Amino acid sequence: MKLKTLTAASLAATMALGAGAVSADLTFPSLSYRTGPYAPNGIPFADGYADYFTLLNERDGGIGGEKINFIECETGYNTEKGVECYESTKGQGALVYQPLSTGITYQLIPKATADDIPVHSMGYGRTSAANGKVFSHIFNYPGTYWDAASIIVKHILDQEDGDINGKTIALVYHNSAYGKEPIRTLEELAKKHGFNLTLLAVDHPGQEQKSQWLQIRRERPDYVLMWGWGVMNQVAVQEAANIRFPMDHFIGVWWSASENDVLPTGDGSNGYKAINFHGVGKDFPLYDDLQKHVVDTGKAAGDGSNLGTVLYNRGIYAAMLASEAARTAQEIHGVSNITSAQMRDGMEALKIDQARMAEIGLPNFGPDINVSCDSHGGPGQAAIMQWDAGAKSWSLITDYTGADREVVDALIMEDSAAYATENNITPRSCG
Amino acid sequence: MFYRESGDFKTSYAADQQTFPIRFDRIVVALILVCAFLVVPFFINDYWEKSILLPFLVWSLAALGLNILTGYCGQVSLGTGGFMAVGAYACYKLTTGFPDLNIIFVILLSGGITALVGIIFGLPSLRIKGFYLAVATLASQFFLVWLFNKVPWFYNYSASGQITMPERSVFGTAVTGSAATPSATYLFSLLFVVVFAFIARNLTRGRLGRSWMAIRDMDIAAEIIGVPPLQAKLSAFAVSSFYIGLSGALFFGVYLGAVEPTEAFGIDKSFLVLFMIIIGGLGSIFGSFVGAAFMVLLPVLFKNIMVGGFGWPTDMVQHFIFMLVGGLIMFFLIVEPHGLAQLWRVTKEKLRLWPFPH
Numbered sequence: 001m002k003l004k005t006l007t008a009a010s011l012a013a014t015m016a017l018g019a020g021a022v023s024a025d026l027t028f029p030s031l032s033y034r035t036g037p038y039a040p041n042g043i044p045f046a047d048g049y050a051d052y053f054t055l056l057n058e059r060d061g062g063i064g065g066e067k068i069n070f071i072e073c074e075t076g077y078n079t080e081k082g083v084e085c086y087e088s089t090k091g092q093g094a095l096v097y098q099p100l101s102t103g104i105t106y107q108l109i110p111k112a113t114a115d116d117i118p119v120h121s122m123g124y125g126r127t128s129a130a131n132g133k134v135f136s137h138i139f140n141y142p143g144t145y146w147d148a149a150s151i152i153v154k155h156i157l158d159q160e161d162g163d164i165n166g167k168t169i170a171l172v173y174h175n176s177a178y179g180k181e182p183i184r185t186l187e188e189l190a191k192k193h194g195f196n197l198t199l200l201a202v203d204h205p206g207q208e209q210k211s212q213w214l215q216i217r218r219e220r221p222d223y224v225l226m227w228g229w230g231v232m233n234q235v236a237v238q239e240a241a242n243i244r245f246p247m248d249h250f251i252g253v254w255w256s257a258s259e260n261d262v263l264p265t266g267d268g269s270n271g272y273k274a275i276n277f278h279g280v281g282k283d284f285p286l287y288d289d290l291q292k293h294v295v296d297t298g299k300a301a302g303d304g305s306n307l308g309t310v311l312y313n314r315g316i317y318a319a320m321l322a323s324e325a326a327r328t329a330q331e332i333h334g335v336s337n338i339t340s341a342q343m344r345d346g347m348e349a350l351k352i353d354q355a356r357m358a359e360i361g362l363p364n365f366g367p368d369i370n371v372s373c374d375s376h377g378g379p380g381q382a383a384i385m386q387w388d389a390g391a392k393s394w395s396l397i398t399d400y401t402g403a404d405r406e407v408v409d410a411l412i413m414e415d416s417a418a419y420a421t422e423n424n425i426t427p428r429s430c431g
Numbered sequence: 432m433f434y435r436e437s438g439d440f441k442t443s444y445a446a447d448q449q450t451f452p453i454r455f456d457r458i459v460v461a462l463i464l465v466c467a468f469l470v471v472p473f474f475i476n477d478y479w480e481k482s483i484l485l486p487f488l489v490w491s492l493a494a495l496g497l498n499i500l501t502g503y504c505g506q507v508s509l510g511t512g513g514f515m516a517v518g519a520y521a522c523y524k525l526t527t528g529f530p531d532l533n534i535i536f537v538i539l540l541s542g543g544i545t546a547l548v549g550i551i552f553g554l555p556s557l558r559i560k561g562f563y564l565a566v567a568t569l570a571s572q573f574f575l576v577w578l579f580n581k582v583p584w585f586y587n588y589s590a591s592g593q594i595t596m597p598e599r600s601v602f603g604t605a606v607t608g609s610a611a612t613p614s615a616t617y618l619f620s621l622l623f624v625v626v627f628a629f630i631a632r633n634l635t636r637g638r639l640g641r642s643w644m645a646i647r648d649m650d651i652a653a654e655i656i657g658v659p660p661l662q663a664k665l666s667a668f669a670v671s672s673f674y675i676g677l678s679g680a681l682f683f684g685v686y687l688g689a690v691e692p693t694e695a696f697g698i699d700k701s702f703l704v705l706f707m708i709i710i711g712g713l714g715s716i717f718g719s720f721v722g723a724a725f726m727v728l729l730p731v732l733f734k735n736i737m738v739g740g741f742g743w744p745t746d747m748v749q750h751f752i753f754m755l756v757g758g759l760i761m762f763f764l765i766v767e768p769h770g771l772a773q774l775w776r777v778t779k780e781k782l783r784l785w786p787f788p789h
Contacts (some may be wrong), residue, residue: 032745035749038748077686083482087482103694114610
């Protein structure tokens, strides 16, 4: 009896607490992870994301005169917790979700579409969501994994003077939907350019990679690519240094290259490369504002030490794209207090050129953004950056280049068509 | 006063052997069922469905399954996550392979397939027991997850290895996919849980259940009195895997809608279910439900109180929940090593004697 009363009381408590009030502000939920094996990467991103919205609130009074209501929810990179976070925050008028997890994105694709809430999986999630005709509510601009895979191979081609026939490229990947994403593109590219592809899966959470690197040591591939996240990254960089793999032949995706991943290896990580779709460092006017309005006033999400790190910058970039989309939506619909459906329209009409980037305080921070109804993948451009262990800093060593559209677009069409038939979706027409 | 059999006369064998012989029990169970079937569906929203009720129902079914094997038959298993994966992938392959097959049969068949897989992995139990068997089932956990990662046929050659549930309906109402309403998915899962909890309760009271318990208590003695260990052990593996397969299919099809094997069915899931039955009570149907509620709902409750109520930082709350739930597990196991179900049994005994305890 006692137990039942207790259960009833606790459930009643949950009911009271579970239901949040619908607020009038612009609500941006942040499904972050500051705990668990992926926290080293989750924290700087979450800090950047939060700080940019804090800055808008403090400096400009929100977006278009509307205050921003920022809610954070801890997912621990776990799908079930992510779903719980989604359900608990969507009732508060959430405008857009950026779960920073490919697994959670896959969960949210059908749910968010049904709830008319856009999802911005910035450079992660389901690559074929770039086809806006099938995925009306899912956006993955400014680039997809398949763009990344293609651009990395292009970079390797440049290094090898355009001929990689017979070379071997190994892919060390997180054994999950995230890590498996690039495989199909790499297989296509292997056919096209004649290189051999070796696949090496690393299981969650990725601390144990001895056997994979032993295989690399034995087979000596010419290049190693990495699709890793969380502790897996630092372990891989350390292992590569241990077997004295040439670091400039080791290239990570944009999620496998933050300061946290290379610093533990010290000098051994010098020369490690990765792809990136935005600028590095804190040499941008926006950071002065951040320092003044957010860090110095004690309102920063973290301790302020992450400013200018790769993932913090990416959090800033994600929040900037979201707030610009909200601004676009306000212009299109002529209302300041937009809904999630209007936010979706704003994201689909998002255009950011270099002049606007400079206005925001991030000149030359990334390529021009141009989203349209049929292409949710944005420009698909990225650059290669390299780690300098002496100076402890990343620097971009190439310009922003595009992917091999011929290969990537065909794959996107194929995969999105498969999704459409599986789920009975009639692709929209984009006038 | 509340809970006693005095005055409750049984005049037929049927009445004497009914599932709940005590009148008070019958009334309470009936009340809960009426409430669950007729009241909750009108108040359920997305949050309650996806975050509280569906996880609770799905994990209850998994805990029931493991309790049959571990609690009733005494065979320790660490392969629950792997068996749930079998249920989920069977469900996926059946729905995509036979689009016209009704989802109810798909889920039942998924359970059936898992039962077959369970029998295969149960074979070592005929020779080994205790910790050694736990290790053998642990191998099944890793093997099955590896298999679903390795063989692209299981995920229909999709680019990411993720499986996604298409929309399926029962009597014209969608129960899977994004169009399904909270009440539909809830009632659908509830129906499975209630029917199979009832079956489990009766199985354990019957010949089969008694042979399981005989094996659990002492297998040599059981064999001497005529309980065939082969049939008893393998039937326990089959029935248990059937339940776990059902829960895996519901977990994938109705609750999440998209899963990847490594994360959704990892070793931590096997331990989660094992903890549920240990905390809830080994060899108790009621314990499976309480254990599932304890392990699944408590973190959500704490999160809502601490983040929603007190407004604490999310990461601190997460760490706090780890400690709090861990502390509570230890507290309950020290206070009542036989689980929460035993606590309830003691309470019932006290109620029977009340107000004149001796």
